[in-house]
Amino acid sequence: MNKKRLEYIEGYKGFACLCVLLSHFISAFCNVWVTSLPERQLTGGWFETWIGTTPLNIFYNGNFGVRVFFITSGFVLSYGFFRTKDENYLRKGAIKRYFRLVLPVVAVNVLTYLLMKLGLLYHQQAAMVCKSYDWLAAFNNFEPNFFGMLKEAFFGNFFGNSAEYVGPLWTMTYEMMGSLLVFAFLALFGKEKVRFVLYVLFLVLFRESNYSHFVVGMALCDLMQGEYDVIKKYQSKKWMIALTVLVGLVFSTYPSGTDPSITIYRYFNLNPWIDTVTVYHFIGATLLFIAILNCEILQKFFEMGFFAFLGKYCFGLYLLHWPIMMSLSSYIMVCYQGTMPYYKLVLFNFLITMIFILLFAVFLSKTVEEWGMELANLVVQKAFFIGQKPCEKKTVTETAASRMGTEGAGEKKNE
Numbered sequence: 001m002n003k004k005r006l007e008y009i010e011g012y013k014g015f016a017c018l019c020v021l022l023s024h025f026i027s028a029f030c031n032v033w034v035t036s037l038p039e040r041q042l043t044g045g046w047f048e049t050w051i052g053t054t055p056l057n058i059f060y061n062g063n064f065g066v067r068v069f070f071i072t073s074g075f076v077l078s079y080g081f082f083r084t085k086d087e088n089y090l091r092k093g094a095i096k097r098y099f100r101l102v103l104p105v106v107a108v109n110v111l112t113y114l115l116m117k118l119g120l121l122y123h124q125q126a127a128m129v130c131k132s133y134d135w136l137a138a139f140n141n142f143e144p145n146f147f148g149m150l151k152e153a154f155f156g157n158f159f160g161n162s163a164e165y166v167g168p169l170w171t172m173t174y175e176m177m178g179s180l181l182v183f184a185f186l187a188l189f190g191k192e193k194v195r196f197v198l199y200v201l202f203l204v205l206f207r208e209s210n211y212s213h214f215v216v217g218m219a220l221c222d223l224m225q226g227e228y229d230v231i232k233k234y235q236s237k238k239w240m241i242a243l244t245v246l247v248g249l250v251f252s253t254y255p256s257g258t259d260p261s262i263t264i265y266r267y268f269n270l271n272p273w274i275d276t277v278t279v280y281h282f283i284g285a286t287l288l289f290i291a292i293l294n295c296e297i298l299q300k301f302f303e304m305g306f307f308a309f310l311g312k313y314c315f316g317l318y319l320l321h322w323p324i325m326m327s328l329s330s331y332i333m334v335c336y337q338g339t340m341p342y343y344k345l346v347l348f349n350f351l352i353t354m355i356f357i358l359l360f361a362v363f364l365s366k367t368v369e370e371w372g373m374e375l376a377n378l379v380v381q382k383a384f385f386i387g388q389k390p391c392e393k394k395t396v397t398e399t400a401a402s403r404m405g406t407e408g409a410g411e412k413k414n415e
Contacts, residue, residue: 006079007311009072009231011302012292014310016068016285021170021321022063023233025353027257028123028325029333029346031132034257040131042342053263054252057292063256063277066171067285070210073175074217075289077182081190082225090190092380094183096175098158100376105172107368108319112165116144126330129337139167139236148170166322178214186216195222208275216286235294244291245298260376290394315369316361321353329353 024035036052051057058064080089115121127137142164149165156162159177163170185202189195199219206212223231234240254265256277258410261269269276292298301307310317332349339345 007127007308008292008299008302009076010311011304011307012068012289012311012312013072013314014307014312015302016065016072017310017314019058019060019068020062021063021066021354021357022060023256024168024321024325025350026060027062028126028132028136029130029329029349030343031130031135033057036258036262042131052258053254055249057255058253059257061252061256061281062127064252064285067213067278067281068289069171069291070174070178070213071217071220071282071285073178073216074215075221076184077179077214078186078190078218079225081186082221085191087187090183091185092365092384093382094180095383096376097183099177099379100372101172102154102158103372103375104315104319104364104368105157105166105169106150106153107364108323109149109157109165109169111320112140112323113144113146113324114142114151115323116165121331122334123326123327126333128386131331136330140165160367166317166319168322170379174210178211178254181211182214183220185215190405213282213285215288217280220286220290220293222386228340231294241291241295244287248284248287248291250284251280254280254284271284289394313358313361313365316364317357320360320364321357326352328356340409354373 024098030042030048032042032048033052034057036049038049041048077093080086096327123136123139124141126137127133130136139274144165152160152162152165156164157166157169157172158218159173161170161173163172167388169270185195189198196219199215199222202215203212254260254268254277255263260266260276268280293301329352332352334347336345336348340348370372
């Protein structure tokens with residue numbers, strides 16, 4: 001845990017972001033891969049109803065990817081505090097969180113609104129072509145309203161669990177409130193020994209909520225920062241790390257859209273009152289994260305250029321893939337259907353889509369996200385130094401915290 005930037009965590013998030021992108025793309029244009037329903041077959045090939053029943057579904061398991069986002073957020077948001085024990089980090093982080101995220105979120109909502117208003121979304125027509133009747137066709141099928149869009153962008157996405165314009169932004173309420181939960185918990189109990197008991201109590205309290213993921217991420221960060229014999233023993237047992245990865249993969253690949261009774265996971269069903277999919281993916285993402293935190297081989301794997309790039313721009317990728325998929329990607333499927341074999345068209349579409357998503361994500365990162373960072377820093381400066389005498393000097397700790405900020409503590413700008 002001596003790497004200041006924790007690049008491998010960014011890489012793990014990059015992999016998770018790719019899972020989410022593939023999940024939405026395949027749910028839209030190869031829906032049978034998710035549902036395994038024979039009536040959704042597009043070419044009649046046996047693999048169409050088979051692939052979703054196998055562990056290969058992890059590569060387009062968006063629910064697993066979201067679990068990774070929440071767990072790693074809990075980790076990186078608390079990392080700076082556990083390194084410094086500086087409560088200024090928590091106060092500044094809590095103030096900055098909304099302002100550093102809001103501008104990109106507003107931008108992508110405005111983009112989606114404009115596409116809807118101009119009639120440039122083709123997902124309804126594409127849903128008929130791709131037999132994604134109950135998924136792709138279910139989104140953005142209302143009359144857009146400018147002020148309603150602004151209300152959702154500034155408030156609903158962050159505090160109202162609303163995401164009518166940009167579907168994937170349902171996660172932003174959990175990201176926002178989960179962040180505040182982490183900051184508040186650490187401010188109250190971060191230096192108390194009783195916090196380890198409270199981790200368990202909070203995990204039980206939020207056992208049926210996505211906020212449990214933030215608690216786990218925070219607890220893992222706390223454990224990894226300490227000099228605990230149990231951690232050292234675990235790190236020395238390579239077979240235990242390998243077993244953790246194996247078990248983590250089993251839970252992470254539990255099918256999201258396919259009836260588990262027709263898969264190899266039919267013996268894993270829990271009682272019907274428990275969200276089996278979320279619970280299993282939560283366990284799987286946690287186990288894989290534990291293995292990554294304790295294995296240099298896995299860390300080097302996720303530090304590779306491809307995953308590092310995805311991790312660096314994952315916020316933009318996550319935001320922009322939705323309007324691009326609903327417009328350009330859907331248009332390609334509608335316009336070019338029948339001109340080539342179906343899966344050649346899907347592959348062509350995916351390549352074009354990824355090029356546009358990556359280009360726009362980099363642009364968003366270097367413009368709107370940077371403006372968001374500047375806005376957040378400005379708000380923190382105003383909040384912290386109103387009423388401070390001009391000649392008053394900051395302490396060494398305050399100066400270090402100001403220079404380091406949340407990014408230097410391990411949280412990237414696209415968190």
